[in-house]
Amino acid sequence: MMTQTSETTPPYTGKREAIVEAAAIVFARYGFARTSMADLAQAVGMSRTALYPLFRNKRDVFDAVIRHAIAKTIAAIRQELDQHETLDAKLRFALVDWIVRGYEFVHAMPDARDLFDFSVPAVQEAYTAMEALLADIMAAHVNRPDIDVRLLARIKTATFRSLKEIAVDTDDLRRMIDLEITLIVASLR
Incomplete structure (x- = not known):
């Protein structure tokens, strides 16, 4: 059984959620x-002065956006994982998503690249949350004391991050993900 980590706590509620x-x-x-x-305040229909008591600055809002997105993503993945029986199917579902x-x-939106910039601490936290999810998935299907699934999840998360940088297109990325999953599953047998 997988445990839910603190990274997957429910998203913001109320006014903060609307802003995020x-x-x-x-x-x-x-x-x-x-x-x-000012752009952020205008998007949510409030004044900048009303925004500042909720978020100190633009970086705080940006970090909240990233944390909110990863919490929603991981919660959605965890919610549907039980629909997939095998390690291969669970990894494929989680990683492709x-x-x-x-x-x-x-x-589709090149300026959105900032939301995935690994130099941003909130993005690093997102990858750590994904590592925990992958480790949970693998641990539920593997009984090999000689393999540290947390370390394997960390290594593979870094690998998957790199694949996005070298992929020619979505089909190429999917092929690389498929091969990595095949290698993970084979190594854990």
């Missing part, structure tokens, strides 16, 4: 650098 959801659209459209607190969706989003 509106800000996600603005950051995706214009990127971090070109977005101002996480990696391909992000890849296609950035290619």
